[in-house]
Each structure stands twice: as C-alpha cells, then as structure tokens.
Amino acid sequence: MQERLQDESYKSGKRVLLNGNQAVAEAVKIAEPDVIAAYPITPQTPVVEKLAEFVAEGVLNSEFVNVESEYSALSVVYGAALTGARVFTATSSHGLAYMYEMCWWVAGSRVPLVMALPTRSIGAPWNIHSDHSDVMILKDVGWIISMAENAQECFDLTLIGFPISEELNIPYSVSYDAFMVSHTAEVVEVRDVELPKRKQAYKILPNSEFALNAVTVNDARHKARKTLMKDLENSRRKIEKIGRCFLGEDFSLAEKYRVEDADYVIVTYGGWSGDFKDVVDEMRDEGVKIGLLKLRFLRPLPEEELKEISGDVLVVDRSALYKFGGMGGEIKRIIPEAKNVIAALGGYEIGYSEIKALVRRFVSGKIGEVEWYP
Amino acid sequence: MSYFGPGHGACPGCGFPIAVKSVLEALEGKAFIVNPTGCLEIVSSMYGRNVWGVPYIHSLFENAAAVAAGIEAALRVLKRKHEGHVVVFAGDGATADIGFGMVSGAFDRDHDILYICYDNEAYQNTGNQQSGLTPPGARTTTTPVGKRQPGKIGKEKDMVSIAVAHGIPYVASASVGYPNDLKRKVKRAVEFEGAKYIHVHSPCVPGWGIDSKQTVEVARLAVETGLYPLVEFEHGKLVRVMKIKEKKPVEEYLKAQRRFRHLFKHPEGKKIIEELQRIADENIKKYNLLQQ
Numbered sequence: 001m002q003e004r005l006q007d008e009s010y011k012s013g014k015r016v017l018l019n020g021n022q023a024v025a026e027a028v029k030i031a032e033p034d035v036i037a038a039y040p041i042t043p044q045t046p047v048v049e050k051l052a053e054f055v056a057e058g059v060l061n062s063e064f065v066n067v068e069s070e071y072s073a074l075s076v077v078y079g080a081a082l083t084g085a086r087v088f089t090a091t092s093s094h095g096l097a098y099m100y101e102m103c104w105w106v107a108g109s110r111v112p113l114v115m116a117l118p119t120r121s122i123g124a125p126w127n128i129h130s131d132h133s134d135v136m137i138l139k140d141v142g143w144i145i146s147m148a149e150n151a152q153e154c155f156d157l158t159l160i161g162f163p164i165s166e167e168l169n170i171p172y173s174v175s176y177d178a179f180m181v182s183h184t185a186e187v188v189e190v191r192d193v194e195l196p197k198r199k200q201a202y203k204i205l206p207n208s209e210f211a212l213n214a215v216t217v218n219d220a221r222h223k224a225r226k227t228l229m230k231d232l233e234n235s236r237r238k239i240e241k242i243g244r245c246f247l248g249e250d251f252s253l254a255e256k257y258r259v260e261d262a263d264y265v266i267v268t269y270g271g272w273s274g275d276f277k278d279v280v281d282e283m284r285d286e287g288v289k290i291g292l293l294k295l296r297f298l299r300p301l302p303e304e305e306l307k308e309i310s311g312d313v314l315v316v317d318r319s320a321l322y323k324f325g326g327m328g329g330e331i332k333r334i335i336p337e338a339k340n341v342i343a344a345l346g347g348y349e350i351g352y353s354e355i356k357a358l359v360r361r362f363v364s365g366k367i368g369e370v371e372w373y374p
Numbered sequence: 375m376s377y378f379g380p381g382h383g384a385c386p387g388c389g390f391p392i393a394v395k396s397v398l399e400a401l402e403g404k405a406f407i408v409n410p411t412g413c414l415e416i417v418s419s420m421y422g423r424n425v426w427g428v429p430y431i432h433s434l435f436e437n438a439a440a441v442a443a444g445i446e447a448a449l450r451v452l453k454r455k456h457e458g459h460v461v462v463f464a465g466d467g468a469t470a471d472i473g474f475g476m477v478s479g480a481f482d483r484d485h486d487i488l489y490i491c492y493d494n495e496a497y498q499n500t501g502n503q504q505s506g507l508t509p510p511g512a513r514t515t516t517t518p519v520g521k522r523q524p525g526k527i528g529k530e531k532d533m534v535s536i537a538v539a540h541g542i543p544y545v546a547s548a549s550v551g552y553p554n555d556l557k558r559k560v561k562r563a564v565e566f567e568g569a570k571y572i573h574v575h576s577p578c579v580p581g582w583g584i585d586s587k588q589t590v591e592v593a594r595l596a597v598e599t600g601l602y603p604l605v606e607f608e609h610g611k612l613v614r615v616m617k618i619k620e621k622k623p624v625e626e627y628l629k630a631q632r633r634f635r636h637l638f639k640h641p642e643g644k645k646i647i648e649e650l651q652r653i654a655d656e657n658i659k660k661y662n663l664l665q666q
Contacts, residue, residue, distance in 0.1 A: 205429065
C-alpha cells in the first residue's frame with residue numbers, strides 16, 4: 001500500500017489535505033460555474049457549504065441559489081444551463097430520489113451539467129450511511145456516471161466532468177462513498193489547470209422561435225432517446241481524450257490493477273477498491289495470481305476492459321437490485337460466469353480482514369452465482 | 375410571426391389565449407417563456423407545430439418557478455438581463471398545488487420574474503379534476519355530484535394573499551374579461567425588480583360548461599359579483615381595485631355554468647350558494663369594491 005501511494009507522482013499544483021467533499025468543491029472552484037444551486041442533505045452538505053464560503057469570500061464568482069428542495073436545485077441549474085451558463089449541483093440519496101423526474105428531463109434535454117453524488121443508502125429504514133443504492137437509480141437514466149475511489153479522484157473526476165459534459169451534451173455525475181470518501185481527509189493534488197470555456201449544443205436566445213421540449217408524436221421521442229443512448233454508449237473515446245488532457249496519459253474508464261496474468265479478478269468501484277487492492281497485494285505475495293478491475297465509470301460501462309479480463313471474476317456490489325447487485329447482473333451479460341456479491345448496505349462496515357476472507361472464499365471457489373455478505 | 379398563434383389547439387372560446395396574447399403584447403415579445411405541463415403547453419407546443427413567436431421552454435409540471443429562477447439567475451450572471459423578461463405561464467394546479475413549494479421558493483428568493491397564473495379552476499388538461507383553486511360547490515370529475523356530495527366541499531386557496539404574504543414587490547389579480555386591465559398590470563409589474571405575481575381568472579369552456587361565446591361574459595360576471603375581485607398590491611400595500619358599477623348576485627354567475635347547476639336542486643346546494651354569496655360580500659367589503 002505504501003508503495004502504491006509513493007508511486008503516485010505529483011507534478012503540478014499544490015498538495016493539500018482534503019476530504020472528498022472538499023476536493024469536489026476545489027475542482028468546482030476551478031470550473032467556476034456561473035450558477036450553483038443545491039439543497040442540504042447528509043453527506044453532501046459540506047460540498048455546498050464550502051462553495052457558499054468561496055462565493056462569500058469572493059474567491060468564486062458564481063451565483064449561489066439557496067433553493068427550497070432538491071427538485072428545485074436541479075430545476076434551477078437546468079434553467080440556468082439553457083441560457084449557456086456553466087452550472088453545478090450536488091445531492092445524495094433521498095435528495096436524488098426527490099429530483100428524479102428532473103434527472104430524466106435534463107438528460108432528455110441534452111443539457112450539460114455536473115452533479116456531485118456522495119452515495120448514500122435509500123430508506124426505509126432510515127439510514128444516512130454509505131451504499132450505492134442512490135447512484136443505481138441514476139444509472140440507466142442517460143447520464144455519464146463516474147465513481148471516485150478517493151479524495152484525489154473526487155477532485156479529478158469533478159474537474160473533467162465539466163468539459164466532458166459540455167462536449168457530449170450529457171449530464172455528468174461524480175459519485176463517491178458517503179463518509180468513507182466524502183468525509184475522510186487525504187492528501188490531494190489540487191491541479192493547476194484551466195478549463196476550456198463552456199460550450200453546448202444550443203441555448204435560448206431572445207426573439208427566437210425556439211421551443212424546447214414540445215409535445216412529441218410519432219417517432220420524435222423514440223429518436224431522441226435512441227440518440228442519447230447511442231451517444232452515451234459511444235462516449236468513451238471523448239471521455240478518455242478529455243481525461244488524458246487534464247489528468248495524464250494513463251487515464252481510462254477503468255483501472256487495471258495486476259490483472260495481466262490473473263487467474264482471478266475482482267471487479268469493484270468506489271471507496272473500498274483500495275481495501276481490495278491491498279488484499280490483492282497480500283495474496284499476490286502468497287503466490288495467488290489475482291488482480292482487480294476498478295470501474296472508474298459506470299456509464300459508459302468500460303466494456304472493453306471487462307471483455308479483456310480472463311480467469312474467474314467476482315463483482316462486488318454495494319447495492320441490491322432484483323436478485324443481483326447494482327452492477328453484477330449487467331456484468332454477467334459480458335462475463336456470464338462472473339460471480340456476484342452484495343455486501344455492506346447502509347454503512348454496514350466490512351473491514352480488511354472480512355474483505356480478505358471474502359476474497360479467499362472466492363479464490364477457493366466457494367462463492368455461488370450471487371451471495372449476500374453478510 | 376405573432377407572439378402566440380395562429381394555429382394553437384385551444385378550444386374555441388378558451389380563456390388563456392387572451393391572457394397569453396395580452397401579456398406578450400404588453401411586453402412587446404421581450405420575454406423568455408417558461409410553461410409547465412398543462413393545457414397551454416399541450417395546445418401550443420406540438421412538435422413541428424410550435425405557435426410561440428418568443429423563446430419557449432416547457433419545464434415540467436411542478437417546477438416552472440424554479441426553471442424560471444435559474445434562467446433569471448443565469449441571465450443576471452451572464453449580463454444578458456436586457457434581452458427579455460423571464461415570464462411563467464402556469465395553470466392553477468401547477469401553481470397552487472403541485473408547484474406550490476417551488477413558487478414559494480422563487481418568491482422567497484425574490485427572483486426577477488413575472489409569474490402569471492392562468493386560473494381555470496381545475497385540472498382541465500386531464501379533463502376537469504378538482505384543484506386547490508376549484509371553488510366550493512363546483513362539479514368536477516373528482517368532486518362529482520351525488521346523493522351525499524354536492525360537488526366540491528371545502529374552500530379554495532387565496533393565491534393573491536399567499537403571494538402578498540411573501541413580501542414580493544407586485545401582486546395583482548386580473549381577468550381575461552378585462553384584457554386592457556391585464557395589459558396595464560403587466561406593464562406596471564415589470565417596472566418592479568423582483569418577483570411579480572399576476573393571477574388571471576380564465577374560464578374553461580368544457581370544464582365550466584359554458585358556451586364558447588360566453589367566456590368574456592362569464593369572466594366579467596365573476597368580477598361583477600365580487601367572487602373574483604381585481605386588486606393590485608405594491609410592496610404589500612393595496613394600491614388599486616377595479617370598482618363594481620352594479621353588483622350582481624352570485625346566482626347569476628352560477629346559473630351561467632353547468633358545473634354549478636346542481637346547486638339549485640341538490641339538498642346541500644342552498645347552503646353552498648349562501649356561502650359563495652357570503653364570500654363575494656366579504657370580498658366587496660374587504661376591498662371596498664362598490665362604486666360610491
């Protein structure tokens with residue numbers, strides 16, 4: 001683990017101690033949105049508090065709109081984005097559920113915007129802790145969805161979200177685990193970069209006969225959805241190009257960790273990927289050929305990397321859809337023999353030793369098609 | 375192209391085209407329109423048959439005020455405010471029911487928008503279901519008339535007072551029965567910086583059960599009975615009212631509409647008519663509506 005941390009080189013910018021939420025706010029500061037609107041919800045609140053502070057201090061020149069609900073938050077940034085403004089919002093869990101109708105509306109309208117989503121369980125029962133239930137309801141709406149492992153990725157994936165969303169005219173979410181990432185301080189390189197000016201497919205202009213989101217009949221709605229889904233499926237190269245431009249040549253949609261000769265591969269995403277990498281290192285030391293594929297993006301799905309991996313595959317999810325975990329079911333479409341574990345919902349913590357025990361059970365072939373842990 | 379129409383699909387005699395045209399003429403088309411889901415949206419923005427001569431955004435049902443707020447905030451930051459007024463046209467359900475929280479939020483933040491509620495007193499787009507602004511006694515498909523129930527039981531919300539209570543700079547009621555009065559109010563409204571609310575009474579031919587040529591007549595009867603007072607508030611102070619030349623009994627207004635006709639036969643009907651007359655009389659007293 002120590003070795004891995006030292007491997008990371010910091011060539012530009014400054015290194016500061018930030019938690020995930022603060023790292024997101026620092027990246028938003030660089031993007032300098034024209035309009036920010038948000039409504040507080042744990043664990044997202046510190047992001048918008050930080051941004052409000054930046055605005056109050058005059059270091060961030062944004063219009064900060066304190067709205068009365070999450071639904072309003074996404075509606076306000078939507079309206080603002082239509083005029084050509086760069087916009088940002090953030091929410092979590094029930095807040096995402098409350099704004100869900102607008103999530104579809106902004107996607108269908110092909111409006112670029114960036115939303116931070118520290119991932120939190122959705123009740124009932126009431127729970128403010130981490131799992132990936134919320135991001136899973138956004139997964140198939142038609143957004144680009146990135147998933148940060150740590151505070152550095154919170155910064156990086158927020159930063160590139162603006163040009164990516166604006167290039168593709170698709171809304172963009174940066175997701176990261178509640179508390180484990182959102183509230184955990186780490187050393188973050190705040191990159192010294194400048195983002196390109198906002199661009200977008202269309203904007204509203206005065207005295208024009210521009211009508212948005214008309215009543216559609218015949219094939220108009222069918223075509224619009226088809227175009228969005230195809231653009232999202234084919235967005236990979238553009239995302240990688242932008243990512244490499246700002247984050248370095250090794251940026252990709254998924255991180256391959258010791259998978260080259262692996263007989264066993266764990267597929268993870270989010271905060272606990274680091275724990276799983278440590279287990280991989282330890283088992284490699286024991287002579288087990290094991291690796292890990294970390295999904296940095298859930299949408300578009302890094303299918304090329306998934307197709308490349310060989311050996312037995314275990315997908316570890318922190319959410320439960322019908323029968324499978326959030327990504328397990330769909331990864332089985334690509335790797336039919338993949339096993340799936342649904343683990344640690346609602347902030348239920350599984351520590352390093354439990355993760356190691358889980359991986360050992362996988363390596364010894366004792367995990368079935370899909371299992372709950374615990 | 376005109377600011378609105380021709381070619382819209384509203385019913386013959388529909389009230390809101392009068393409101394929309396009056397507002398846009400008063401603003402000389404200098405407007406960005408936000409319109410939530412409802413009759414107006416359906417009849418005006420059919421794909422390939424847009425009738426708006428000004429930029430038009432269909433928000434969603436509940437969030438026109440928030441989308442308008444976002445447009446206004448962005449125009450301010452981008453220094454584009456001179457390009458046009460941000461105007462919402464929303465129905466009574468979108469305003470007083472499903473969108474109520476977002477209307478309140480936009481007023482509370484005092485966004486520089488003009489919010490026009492065209493009030494046809496029910497969900498007319500889906501075929502006349504009761505809203506928070508349906509008057510007592512009205513027959514709708516969700517407040518039907520039966521042995522036990524004489525149409526809607528309960529009150530209607532007073533959106534004008536609710537708007538005034540937010541402390542926004544300009545609030546008025548208007549009616550499609552008096553388009554020139556509406557135009558004047560729109561021109562006055564946009565002299566104020568901040569949130570402006572104009573509540574426009576707008577008859578619905580099929581929903582209210584009137585003849586298509588009766589729209590203006592029925593709209594005026596609502597005013598002349600005192601049931602729908604035309605008032606104007608600036609910074610919370612009542613500054614003008616439209617005086618009633620000759621007060622008419624509410625029965626005259628009720629008899630003109632099929633949605634109230636049962637009140638004259640139903641055992642509970644008399645009580646409701648008396649209640650409506652009491653409301654009208656109270657409005658007349660409260661706003662001093664009678665010409666001296």
